[in-house]
Amino acid sequence: xxxxxxxxSRRDFMKSAAAAGAVGGLTLLGATAKGQGKVxxxxxxxxxxxxxxxxxxxxxxxxxxxTEVQVVALADLYPKPLEQTRERLKQDKIDxxxxxxxxxxxGYKKLIDSGADVxxxxxxxVFRPLHFETAVKAGKHVFMEKPVCVDPVGGxxxxxxxxxxxxxxxxxxxxxxxxxxxxxxxxxKLLDDGVMxxxxxxxxxxxxxxxxxxxxxxGWSDIDYIMKNWINFAEMSGDHIIEQHVHNLDVMVWxxxxxxxxxxAVGGRARRQTGDQYxxxxxxxxxxxxxxxxxxxxxxxxxxxxxGEELVGDKGLMRSGRIRLHSKEKVKEPEIPGxxxxxxxxxxxxxxxxxxxxxxxxxxxxxxxxxxxxxxRIAAYTGQPVRWTDVSKDxxxxxxxxxxxxxxxxxxxxxxxxPDDVIPIPGNAG
Amino acid sequence: MKEKHSGSRHGLMKxxxxxxAAIGAFTILGATAKGQGKGxxxxxxxxxxxGGGALGNHMAAAKQVGLDSKVVATCDYFKxxxxxxxxxxxxxxxxxxxxxxxxxxLLDTDVEIVLIATSPNxxxVHYEACVKAGKHVFMEKPVCVDPPGGxxxxxxxxxxxxxxxxxxxxxxxxxxxxxxxxxxxxxxxxxxxIAGGRIYWCGGALWYRTRAEGQSDADYLVANWVSFTEMSGDHIVEQHVHNIDIANWxxxxxxxxxxGFGGRARRKTGNQFDFHSVDFDYGxxxxxxxxxxxxxxxxxLGGEHFVFNPTTKAExxxxxxxxxxEVGGAYQAEHADLxxxxxxxxxxxxxxxxxxxxxxAVMGRLxxxxxxxxxxxxxxxxxxxxxxxxxCKPTALDFxxxxxxxxxxxxxxxxxxx
Numbered sequence: 001x002x003x004x005x006x007x008x009s010r011r012d013f014m015k016s017a018a019a020a021g022a023v024g025g026l027t028l029l030g031a032t033a034k035g036q037g038k039v040x041x042x043x044x045x046x047x048x049x050x051x052x053x054x055x056x057x058x059x060x061x062x063x064x065x066x067t068e069v070q071v072v073a074l075a076d077l078y079p080k081p082l083e084q085t086r087e088r089l090k091q092d093k094i095d096x097x098x099x100x101x102x103x104x105x106x107g108y109k110k111l112i113d114s115g116a117d118v119x120x121x122x123x124x125x126v127f128r129p130l131h132f133e134t135a136v137k138a139g140k141h142v143f144m145e146k147p148v149c150v151d152p153v154g155g156x157x158x159x160x161x162x163x164x165x166x167x168x169x170x171x172x173x174x175x176x177x178x179x180x181x182x183x184x185x186x187x188x189k190l191l192d193d194g195v196m197x198x199x200x201x202x203x204x205x206x207x208x209x210x211x212x213x214x215x216x217x218x219g220w221s222d223i224d225y226i227m228k229n230w231i232n233f234a235e236m237s238g239d240h241i242i243e244q245h246v247h248n249l250d251v252m253v254w255x256x257x258x259x260x261x262x263x264x265a266v267g268g269r270a271r272r273q274t275g276d277q278y279x280x281x282x283x284x285x286x287x288x289x290x291x292x293x294x295x296x297x298x299x300x301x302x303x304x305x306x307x308g309e310e311l312v313g314d315k316g317l318m319r320s321g322r323i324r325l326h327s328k329e330k331v332k333e334p335e336i337p338g339x340x341x342x343x344x345x346x347x348x349x350x351x352x353x354x355x356x357x358x359x360x361x362x363x364x365x366x367x368x369x370x371x372x373x374x375x376x377r378i379a380a381y382t383g384q385p386v387r388w389t390d391v392s393k394d395x396x397x398x399x400x401x402x403x404x405x406x407x408x409x410x411x412x413x414x415x416x417x418x419p420d421d422v423i424p425i426p427g428n429a430g
Numbered sequence: 431m432k433e434k435h436s437g438s439r440h441g442l443m444k445x446x447x448x449x450x451a452a453i454g455a456f457t458i459l460g461a462t463a464k465g466q467g468k469g470x471x472x473x474x475x476x477x478x479x480x481g482g483g484a485l486g487n488h489m490a491a492a493k494q495v496g497l498d499s500k501v502v503a504t505c506d507y508f509k510x511x512x513x514x515x516x517x518x519x520x521x522x523x524x525x526x527x528x529x530x531x532x533x534x535x536l537l538d539t540d541v542e543i544v545l546i547a548t549s550p551n552x553x554x555v556h557y558e559a560c561v562k563a564g565k566h567v568f569m570e571k572p573v574c575v576d577p578p579g580g581x582x583x584x585x586x587x588x589x590x591x592x593x594x595x596x597x598x599x600x601x602x603x604x605x606x607x608x609x610x611x612x613x614x615x616x617x618x619x620x621x622x623x624i625a626g627g628r629i630y631w632c633g634g635a636l637w638y639r640t641r642a643e644g645q646s647d648a649d650y651l652v653a654n655w656v657s658f659t660e661m662s663g664d665h666i667v668e669q670h671v672h673n674i675d676i677a678n679w680x681x682x683x684x685x686x687x688x689x690g691f692g693g694r695a696r697r698k699t700g701n702q703f704d705f706h707s708v709d710f711d712y713g714x715x716x717x718x719x720x721x722x723x724x725x726x727x728x729x730x731l732g733g734e735h736f737v738f739n740p741t742t743k744a745e746x747x748x749x750x751x752x753x754x755x756e757v758g759g760a761y762q763a764e765h766a767d768l769x770x771x772x773x774x775x776x777x778x779x780x781x782x783x784x785x786x787x788x789x790x791a792v793m794g795r796l797x798x799x800x801x802x803x804x805x806x807x808x809x810x811x812x813x814x815x816x817x818x819x820x821x822c823k824p825t826a827l828d829f830x831x832x833x834x835x836x837x838x839x840x841x842x843x844x845x846x847x848x
Contacts, residue, residue: 197741200626200737201625201737203709203719264632264721265707266706267691270801270844271848280693282690282691282721284628284719290735292626294628296689300846302801304689304802304803312625312715312716312717317714383727385729385731425696426727426728427696428727
């Protein structure tokens, strides 16, 4: 702990919080004033690889800001990842005591009640809406991993809870880290400055290798199996068009500055093992003014790979953040301050916004990008075009679609695993 | 033979004379001078539904432009079909040829214009034979199923040019007034350069035939050709080529690369996919997204949609759109344009256009089947590339020599590896 640095930050924080008059900042002031120290307290829900990574990034961000964060609690369904995360934190001389490590499906509630100021949500996406709602209700700032839902109902819940967070002055940052990545921020600034002109089309890609698999072992319950193999079930992950490709879809809507009006898609399963997901999707996202962006995502070994985004404008091309002018003239890239690692910078921005009493709120943004993925997935699964309003509005065609098992089903134990290798087939045999 | 068509005859002679170098037209002049009438002797190779349709369209077009053409020979793999088609036009049975080599007999007759409407795998060999025999050609799309086939059509097209022979392809949108006007405006720079877009052919399943008891491999493949990649090129080639041709036409060149996905959801026989979705990269950031699907109960979507970069508009575009003539629909117009071009001694030559559209579709299919990015240059230029020589088996020549083994039904390409 660096007291000096801490004090400086604290002073800054008090000053700016007071100046901003922000409710979130004041809440926090209250908390710190109650003798909780000059530190923000963080709790992590979901101690898998990404969760562990997120909490380490969070600590790194605090260091970068010369502020202090204390990890006060951990939650996971299973003791093993909890223990692994504890061990990892010990390397940084952080000890989370037994009575603050919560296992089980209600662990997140206990964690939220344990006095954390900032809650990091990194469970499989199916749980995100319920966990986020609960965190906001309890007045917590939130960092949540992408994607944030697996179905239209979940997306709408995130947006509603995000509004509630706004009302309470709570910060929400999502794990779509390109929004905090220097190369993308520089590109977006150039776009906003008119350097590349209006965007007329393009393609976004996440074509790579297959993901990990955990095959069912004897003695595993349905819950055990679907939790350990969550990345292969659409009900848990949303399918990879959402779970992974959401990053590129997010860049697409961010740079275009609008959401697609409808999607036409194909997809299928060539080589996937276990679960019920596709291993490739190709979507035609239609935007206003006749703009089309093709999204291609694939998880098949031995196939062509490309990850990134390519958008074409009047005057230039954007390739994964970098702008190249049609004229071949060199573009001077603007300097973007901050941490070079976007996974850290997203936490820097979160913490900074809390400390300054100007809470960031990315809930709607990440929910929209996730729902864009949901649109594409439904279009591919059904062979029908899907409009934005079909998923974003509760009275839309798919507005009330909630995949089973839901997060709530896990808490009541009503979980039945969908059969492995049974996938949606568009159209009819006719 | 009707005297009132004599006006056209004059036109024919005048045009041919003024063009001078148009060997093809002279040939015809010779033929007509021999008292065969003021029209062309027409032959049909491939007497299926489209062949019969094309012949009907051709004869209507001939009448329209004032020619008294006559069907003088027919040919089909199944002789009965050739006879059926021939009967309709009074072709004597001895001029209705069957079998995989029947087309050679047809070319040995005094036929002047040959319509080719066999399944696409035969097109390169049949077209090349027609050109070598000095025939004008109408050929249905697509014109190949693999890169060597596409290149053969391009080469034969060049030979046709040198010989003054006309060739028009069944990509009939090129003869449809709405498309012609749009192409004219785009080429004039009215809207600017194409910055991106999408092309669709999404509809229901096509017909298919199951294998009959005791049917030979060759007979089964020919009968059920629209379900086998080796015969049709897969539906991205066989059907969607129309839309890909529009993209090539409007943009002005074929795509640089293709990266696509596809699969088989509900198809019942053969070895084709029933959907493909390809990112055709035309360079300079211009992506055209192609989607084609043949699955019942899915959304029916078609056509081409482009978006333009308005900063590249021509300052003073030529807005005098020519009066494109389209009588009796595009399927008739393509034949009328073919005939007029012959009569005028300015033979149309669409071999390259249709070969490039077919090759672009093949490029898309190679990508969806393998999961790899496929480059245009590897199909047409880089002789060392595996794709350059990639050949679908059985080939057209295998049918002629009788060495045909049908690929197994329902065994489809799987991209990538486990």
